[in-house]
Amino acid sequence: MLDTLLQALLSILNWQHLLALTAGVMIGLLVGSVPGLSGTLALALMVPITYSLSLTVAVVLLTAIYKASTFAGSLTSIMVGTPGTPAAAATLFDGYTLKKKGEGLKAVQMSIFSSVTADMLTDIMLLVAIVPMTALALMFGAPEFLILVLLALISVASISETNTGSLIKNLISGLIGLFIAMIGMEALRGSPRYTFGNSDLLNGIDIMVGVIGLLCLPEVFIQISKRFHKGNEKSNASLTAGGEKAKGLSWKEGIKAVPTILRGAVVGGILGILPGAGPSMGAFLNYQIEHQRSRSRKDKIKVGKGSIRGVAAAESGNSAVSGANLLPLFSFGIPGDAAAAILIGAFMIHGITPGPNIMESTPEIVYAVIFSLIIANLLLAPMAFIYSKFFNIIITKLDTAILYPIILTICLAAAYSIRNSMLDVALVFAFGVAGLFIMKAGFSRVAIIIGLILGGLTELSFGQTLVMGEGSLAILFERPISLVLLLLTLIIFLIPFITKLSQKKSQPTSESEGINQ
Amino acid sequence: MREIMSYLVIGLIAVVFIVITPAQTSYFEPEFGLTPRTFPLVILWGIVGLSCIGMIVTVIRRFSSRYAANYQTDTREEGQENDDEAESIHFKKIFLLSLLTAAAVLFIPYIGFYVSVGIVLWIAFAIAGRKKWSRNIIYSVVTMVAIWVVFEKVMSVSLPKGSWFL
CATH class of the missing domain: 1.20.58 (Methane Monooxygenase Hydroxylase; Chain G, domain 1)
Structure with missing residues (x-):
């Protein structure tokens, strides 16, 4: 095995692969940082270009694009308040709040640090333990997946964007998202629902439509109106506060976030090996865990109110998924998400079919791809740092009166490019207007997005669990992994209450004594 | 209430x-x-x-x-x-901007994406506080050209041209 690993590493270390990696990271950063343009779109556009390249160069280029675009979505999320990708929606809470406080640079640096660290850990895990991880993935069936999906769904209850929000409003918001996900073809039988006779709606409502409409457009509308109201003042999009030099991430803050990042790597790693669970689910699940932990800790700034740990949780959770996502692709030939499906296409174009036999027939290719993921990460850290500085200069130099109308135009163009459909543009607009009312009424837009992401998965895994249990949900308690997951879920929710109780019993602590995170 | x-x-x-x-x-x-x-x-x-x-x-x-x-x-x-x-949020301006965007979405199938959204962009610059109309036109044209290059030439995504211009 060591020979194969060495051979794979040496095959990657040549100028073609390194050039492909650099180009891939650059393209991914550029595309991911434009609101509405996802890494999947970039991959789909790049596939025809890879026809003339060798298999490893092509796959290396595509994986680098995917990795960098997953990270880059957080840049616009933090700096402009409009997530570049659905996975970056969880970063919006704390990242954008930090930017408003003048700590945008710190948030961006934490985003880079947590993304690269968590992703690197799952890549190394994939490299050394691809066979045991395959066995673990096989042990996950519909009941286990259902518990994971439900755990992510429950996170909507605690995610409140405004001070007028409440548990009831968050739950209603999550249910609205779930209902929007019901539009289109039903997951189990394929019958149409709520399409109103429109064939474009048969494929349902794309998550990106929801993200652009609910998260980007209201922010654009509000910023444009604010700009006019305030008069001719200069951009407030700077990473700095009040003209002071922006504070970067300190070593202490970085080290304190390590446990959060490690949790993100584990959560993202487990979710990544399961087909269907994408980076968004990883981000929200890890964010939820951090949010619960924040309640029980003595943090001065709680997660959700501009905490650096919140950024670390969301970013580590989504980035860790992208490496582990390749496991179902290599082991079973099943794409973990849309981006992995495009990668399967690239493999097949070059005459290799991913599946159970790939580790026996061409293990050097699998290891070469994993090594390329690791090198892409090493390249991503400095490149993302330089790019974020460059990105910040553009955002800072541009007046908001120019920046936000341009973002509005990009959002509309990106909405059309999702499926080349005018219906998506109209839906983005409708969601945008609805998003304004939702904000005003104190409902949670992000909870709607979580519901939209998980709606189809919930229905499918619930249906499959019922089929497996022959109509009974008792199967959830009969399988060892699902039982462990259920217990873990219970523990996650009980920890804050137990800690609060023990804190009350021991000594009352004032908030000012807490950790400044 | x-x-x-x-x-x-x-x-x-x-x-x-x-x-x-x-x-x-x-x-x-x-x-x-x-x-x-x-x-x-x-x-x-x-x-x-x-x-x-x-x-x-x-x-x-x-x-x-x-x-x-x-x-x-x-x-x-x-x-x-x-x-x-x-x-600090001016709700009348948000309403105006929403109406403009709705009009742009309605007119895209007829006059195309570039003309329709270009006009909205031009007005949006003014709503956002940029008073010089001539400069706003230049900014709008430059933005739409950039969108055309990125979407049509780089990404091969053809944005609607509009039935009146076909």
Whole structure:
């Protein structure tokens, strides 16, 4: 095995692969940082270009694009308040709040640090333990997946964007998202629902439509109106506060976030090996865990109110998924998400079919791809740092009166490019207007997005669990992994209450004594 | 009152969807208790139920004088930052911008994406506070050219040209 690993590493270390990696990271950063343009779109556009390249160069280029675009979505999320990708929606809470406080640079640096660290850990895990991880993935069936999906769904209850929000409003918001996900073809039988006779709606409502409409457009509308109201003042999009030099991430803050990042790597790693669970689910699940932990800790700034740990949780959770996502692709030939499906296409174009036999027939290719993921990460850290500085200069130099109308135009163009459909543009607009009312009424837009992401998965895994249990949900308690997951879920929710109780019993602590995170 | 209205509107929308569900979904024999209508109906009834709970909780809170006093102080302290931010938002301008965007979306199939959204962009610059119309035209044209290059040439995504120009 060591020979194969060495051979794979040496095959990657040549100028073609390194050039492909650099180009891939650059393209991914550029595309991911434009609101509405996802890494999947970039991959789909790049596939025809890879026809003339060798298999490893092509796959290396595509994986680098995917990795960098997953990270880059957080840049616009933090700096402009409009997530570049659905996975970056969880970063919006704390990242954008930090930017408003003048700590945008710190948030961006934490985003880079947590993304690269968590992703690197799952890549190394994939490299050394691809066979045991395959066995673990096989042990996950519909009941286990259902518990994971439900755990992510429950996170909507605690995610409140405004001070007028409440548990009831968050739950209603999550249910609205779930209902929007019901539009289109039903997951189990394929019958149409709520399409109103429109064939474009048969494929349902794309998550990106929801993200652009609910998260980007209201922010654009509000910023444009604010700009006019305030008069001719200069951009407030700077990473700095009040003209002071922006504070970067300190070593202490970085080290304190390590446990959060490690949790993100584990959560993202487990979710990544399961087909269907994408980076968004990883981000929200890890964010939820951090949010619960924040309640029980003595943090001065709680997660959700501009905490650096919140950024670390969301970013580590989504980035860790992208490496582990390749496991179902290599082991079973099943794409973990849309981006992995495009990668399967690239493999097949070059005459290799991913599946159970790939580790026996061409293990050097699998290891070469994993090594390329690791090198892409090493390249991503400095490149993302330089790019974020460059990105910040553009955002800072541009007046908001120019920046936000341009973002509005990009959002509309990106909405059309999702499926080349005018219906998506109209839906983005409708969601945008609805998003304004939702904000005003104190409902949670992000909870709607979580519901939209998980709606189809919930229905499918619930249906499959019922089929497996022959109509009974008792199967959830009969399988060892699902039982462990259920217990873990219970523990996650009980920890804050137990800690609060023990804190009350021991000594009352004032908030000012807490950790400044 | 706004709280109750928001719950009422959401609840009513859910009721409308419950009513139209039989017409908008196909009927299948239940398999393990599941039909294509099961999940949507569970969700919609959930929204209706939570809206009712929300309204009841709001009414109880309002009539509880002890709570009202605490609530006012709490929200005043916590919501200060948000209130300041909300004050700076000009809702008439948001309405105007929304109308403009709606008009752009409606006209895209006829006059194309570039002309329709270009005009909105030009006006949006003015709404955002840039007074020089001639400069705004230049910015709009440059932005639309950049969009054309990125989408049509780099990404091969053809944005609608408009039936009037075909």
